[in-house]
Every structure is written in C-alpha cells, then in structure tokens.
Amino acid sequence: MTISTTHTILPAGSWDTGKTIGTVTLASDDRHRRRVMLQSDQGLEFLLDLHRPARLAEGDGLLLGDGRIIRVIAAPEPVLEIRAGTSSLVRLAYHLGNRHLDLEIGADVLVIRADPVIADMVRHLGGLVAAVNRPFTPEPGAYDGEAEHAHHGHDHG
Numbered sequence: 001m002t003i004s005t006t007h008t009i010l011p012a013g014s015w016d017t018g019k020t021i022g023t024v025t026l027a028s029d030d031r032h033r034r035r036v037m038l039q040s041d042q043g044l045e046f047l048l049d050l051h052r053p054a055r056l057a058e059g060d061g062l063l064l065g066d067g068r069i070i071r072v073i074a075a076p077e078p079v080l081e082i083r084a085g086t087s088s089l090v091r092l093a094y095h096l097g098n099r100h101l102d103l104e105i106g107a108d109v110l111v112i113r114a115d116p117v118i119a120d121m122v123r124h125l126g127g128l129v130a131a132v133n134r135p136f137t138p139e140p141g142a143y144d145g146e147a148e149h150a151h152h153g154h155d156h157g
Contacts, residue, residue, distance in 0.1 A: 003037075004046040004064045012059030015069060024062070025073040028102070028136040031056040040070050055140060074135030078114035079104075080122075087126030095125060102138035111136060 022040040034053040039045050046064060056062075058074040082092055093110055096103050101118065104111035112118060113136065119129045 004044065004066065004068075005049055006046060006062040006064050006070070007049055007051070008063040009050070009054055009056065010061035010063055010069065012057055012061075015061045015063075017071070019067065019069045020061070020071050021064075021068040023071045023073050025075045026056065027075045027077050028138060031072065031074065041073075044070070046070065057137065058135060074137060076133045077136050078131065078133055079111050079136050080114055080119055081130045081132055082110040082112065082122050083108065083128040083130075085126050085128040092122060092125060092127045095121070102136075104136060104138050111138075 022042040022044055024038055024040050026038075032053060032055050033048055034050050036048050037045060038048055046062070048062065056072045058072065060072040061069040062072065063069055082096075083089070084092065089108070089110065093103065093105065096110060096112060096118070099118070101112050101115075114131060119131075122129050
C-alpha cells in the first residue's frame with residue numbers, strides 16, 4: 001500500500017473545494033507541523049512532509065501528490081474566553097503575555113487554553129472568564145515568522 005504525501009499547503013479560500021476528498025481535524029498544537037503521519041477523518045493515512053514547519057489554519061487544503069486535497073478543520077478544545085469586565089482588555093493581554101501563554105486575540109475577547117489558576121488571576125484583575133469548547137487559533141509567536149512565510153507559499157529571502 002502506498003502512502004500519499006503532501007508537501008504543499010493551500011491557504012484557506014485559495015483552492016477548488018471540489019477537489020476535496022476528506023478532512024483532517026486537528027487541535028491547535030497539532031496544526032503546527034513540519035513532518036508527521038496523519039490520518040484523515042475518513043481513514044486515509046498520509047504523510048505531511050513540508051520544507052519547514054508551518055501553522056495549518058481552519059480551511060487550509062493539504063495537496064496530495066495525485067492532486068486530491070484534504071481540508072484542515074480546527075478541532076474544538078477546552079479554552080477560556082476572557083472579556084474585559086472592570087479591567088482593560090489590553091491590561092489583561094499584557095498579564096497573559098507576560099506569562100508566555102498561547103493567546104488568541106479578538107476584537108473584544110482574549111482566548112487561552114483552559115487553566116483554572118490563570119482564570120482566577122484574570123478574575124482578580126477584573127476580567128470575566130467563560131469556559132467553552134471551541135477551536136483555538138493562537139497568535140503566532142514573534143519567532144514564528146518562517147512558519148508563516150512557508151504557510152503563504154513564498155519566501156522573502
């Protein structure tokens with residue numbers, strides 16, 4: 001049996017969804033990869049083999065060698081949605097960033113992985129915390145630039 005391989009990520013919205021043969025559902029940590037064996041939700045095993053690590057985003061396509069495409073789905077996971085309450089969202093973001101936590105930033109919400117100790121800290125600082133189960137897409141780190149370049153399919157070197 002031959003294992004399909006993909007070397008190419010097609011950014012969400014840039015590819016023909018009619019070529020989709022399946023999906024692969026991955027948590028946030030599992031969507032930052034360079035080389036790993038994966039199994040689609042439909043049971044197809046394939047090798048993700050990229051030149052350098054990349055962040056896979058919801059809706060990206062993984063182009064297999066034969067032209068078929070597997071669509072990436074961001075898996076729901078336990079997270080905390082943090083809103084400002086009596087505090088400033090910027091102030092809360094500062095304290096979360098100061099702890100080097102993975103952080104998703106929205107217009108009126110901050111999202112982190114579920115952590116009861118951090119939830120207590122946020123409440124103490126005047127933030128409102130809601131535990132939810134949803135896809136988590138943290139901001140790429142300051143040193144994650146190469147992965148982002150690879151994701152977009154071009155090089156600035």
